[in-house]
Amino acid sequence: xxxxxxxxxxxxxxxxxxxxxxxxxxxxxxxxxxxxxxxxxxxxxxxxxxxxxxxxxxxxxxxxxxxxxxxxxxxxxxxxxxxxxxxxxxxxxxxxxxxxxxxxxxxxxxxxxxxxxxxxxxxxxxxxxxxxxxxxxxxxxxxxxxxxxxxxx
Amino acid sequence: xxxxxxxxxxxxxxxxxxxxxxxxxxxxxxxxxxxxxxxxxxxxxxxxxxxxxxxxxxxxxxxxxxxxxxxxxxxxxxxxxxxxxxxxxxxxxxxxxxxxxxxxxxxxxxxxxxx
Numbered sequence: 001x002x003x004x005x006x007x008x009x010x011x012x013x014x015x016x017x018x019x020x021x022x023x024x025x026x027x028x029x030x031x032x033x034x035x036x037x038x039x040x041x042x043x044x045x046x047x048x049x050x051x052x053x054x055x056x057x058x059x060x061x062x063x064x065x066x067x068x069x070x071x072x073x074x075x076x077x078x079x080x081x082x083x084x085x086x087x088x089x090x091x092x093x094x095x096x097x098x099x100x101x102x103x104x105x106x107x108x109x110x111x112x113x114x115x116x117x118x119x120x121x122x123x124x125x126x127x128x129x130x131x132x133x134x135x136x137x138x139x140x141x142x143x144x145x146x147x148x149x150x151x152x153x
Numbered sequence: 154x155x156x157x158x159x160x161x162x163x164x165x166x167x168x169x170x171x172x173x174x175x176x177x178x179x180x181x182x183x184x185x186x187x188x189x190x191x192x193x194x195x196x197x198x199x200x201x202x203x204x205x206x207x208x209x210x211x212x213x214x215x216x217x218x219x220x221x222x223x224x225x226x227x228x229x230x231x232x233x234x235x236x237x238x239x240x241x242x243x244x245x246x247x248x249x250x251x252x253x254x255x256x257x258x259x260x261x262x263x264x265x266x267x268x
Contacts, residue, residue: 003178018169023165025165026164029161029197030160033157036197041216042215042261045216048214048216049220050193052193058242059242079235079239083232083235085181086229086232087228088189092187092190093227096194103211110207116199131182
């Protein structure tokens with residue numbers, strides 16, 4: 001469960017991967033503003049949690065695994081990495097809900113920078129706590145059956 | 154037009170920064186948290202509050218709670234689809250986007266529409 005920095009993926013990601021994420025993020029932010037203008041803040045607000053970057057991240061991850069591993073194993077390796085990424089995003093989305101609740105409670109009552117700073121802190125805290133709880137629960141869960149022993153026994 | 158360009162630049166920069174942070178972390182299950190970072194929300198709410206006031210931005214944040222719940226359902230569905238059906242991660246993520254839309258619409262109809 002030890003967290004660490006790994007700079008290797010930075011070298012593996014092509015420069016256009018970063019540009020693509022910048023463009024996708026920029027387009028989604030601009031589109032969210034247009035939706036809010038056209039349909040009001042209630043509908044526009046829904047798109048603040050639109051999953052625009054997550055599919056893009058999965059696509060980049062898939063490509064990276066395809067380049068690293070050849071043959072029949074590559075699909076399965078990308079799939080397993082995708083499952084891990086999706087689990088992380090599900091945990092992160094609990095943090096997004098915390099962000100939204102704090103932003104809703106503080107925007108208009110405190111300075112915008114302070115309100116958004118508190119909301120970001122809530123996202124980081126809740127997402128990290130959920131990740132730790134999930135990891136601990138998986139550790140304490142039932143261990144897989146020994147090799148050669150049928151699970152139904 | 155200038156407002157849209159400002160949103161594009163600010164949102165793009167924040168999204169790229171959070172994604173870069175996600176790339177750096179190990180294990181990858183932790184890095185996945187950054188795939189659901191509120192980068193678009195920070196950019197949008199900051200610019201909206203500056204333009205229309207905090208109370209207006211708070212209404213958007215209220216709707217974001219529903220969008221966030223829909224994201225939770227969406228990410229869980231993508232994980233389940235990959236686990237049970239296999240296939241390519243990007244294809245699974247693209248197919249499940251309709252679920253995010255459906256859950257958001259349901260949340261709007263059941264909770265947000267009433268005010």
